[in-house]
Amino acid sequence: MDGTVEDAVLCVLCPREPREAGPGHAACTSCMTRLAADLELIARRFGELTAVPGTTGTGGRRAPGFASKPPPNMHSAALRDPRTAPSRPGELHSPVHLMLSWALELRRLRGQKPVAYPPGADVAAVIGEARYLLASMDWISRQGWVSRFRDEVRAVRSQLLSALGERPPRKVGRCRRWLGAVDGPPEQCADALFPPREGSRISTCRRCGHAYDLLDMALLLDAQSGDRPT
Numbered sequence: 001m002d003g004t005v006e007d008a009v010l011c012v013l014c015p016r017e018p019r020e021a022g023p024g025h026a027a028c029t030s031c032m033t034r035l036a037a038d039l040e041l042i043a044r045r046f047g048e049l050t051a052v053p054g055t056t057g058t059g060g061r062r063a064p065g066f067a068s069k070p071p072p073n074m075h076s077a078a079l080r081d082p083r084t085a086p087s088r089p090g091e092l093h094s095p096v097h098l099m100l101s102w103a104l105e106l107r108r109l110r111g112q113k114p115v116a117y118p119p120g121a122d123v124a125a126v127i128g129e130a131r132y133l134l135a136s137m138d139w140i141s142r143q144g145w146v147s148r149f150r151d152e153v154r155a156v157r158s159q160l161l162s163a164l165g166e167r168p169p170r171k172v173g174r175c176r177r178w179l180g181a182v183d184g185p186p187e188q189c190a191d192a193l194f195p196p197r198e199g200s201r202i203s204t205c206r207r208c209g210h211a212y213d214l215l216d217m218a219l220l221l222d223a224q225s226g227d228r229p230t
């Protein structure tokens with residue numbers, strides 16, 4: 001080693017102040033961990049859509065002139081339909097289509113044979129292909145399309161949770177931890193903080209990893225109640 005410092009490649013997924021992605025990677029470990037957690041959540045909860053009333057057999061089509069927001073059961077029916085794929089960002093996207101299309105693309109790039117699932121085996125397809133994608137995260141983090149993949153996974157996750165009747169969590173504030181900078185003054189983390197996950201009393205900042213307990217969060221909410229977080 002001659003002490004030469006290579007230009008750091010910055011993560012394409014970090015929301016602000018990108019972290020280093022590591023040699024050969026387009027995304028940092030922290031962002032890839034979040035992406036993996038979203039994939040796992042979709043695979044774990046997709047089967048619950050079968051329990052939502054009115055989710056079979058409609059094919060996800062909407063009547064002409066229908067309001068822009070479908071009722072939750074139509075939303076669920078469309079998400080169960082493997083054909084539901086968005087033509088523009090923001091449109092409904094079936095978890096089945098998401099997993100099958102990305103796993104197919106990845107297998108094609110890697111020269112692997114596609115896997116066929118019997119018609120109707122949608123839960124098995126989502127779980128099976130999510131497992132394949134999760135086992136390929138290192139490979140995915142090296143691809144230029146990782147941000148497009150992450151955006152689709154995020155959109156599907158939020159559509160799925162909304163179809164299951166869950167409202168998106170409201171931010172409780174912004175992280176107040178000061179981060180040391182290599183050059184220049186320290187900066188405040190300021191990433192959005194959300195309430196703890198079910199069964200937990202601790203909320204962890206997704207950017208810096210600082211843990212907040214319930215009292216910390218109450219103080220934060222009080223101190224920042226005049227702010228307008230975006």
Ligand SMILES: [Zn+2]
Binds near residue numbers: 012028
């Ligand atoms: Zn990142």
Ligand SMILES: [Zn+2]
Binds near residue numbers: 177189191205206208
């Ligand atoms: Zn933080």
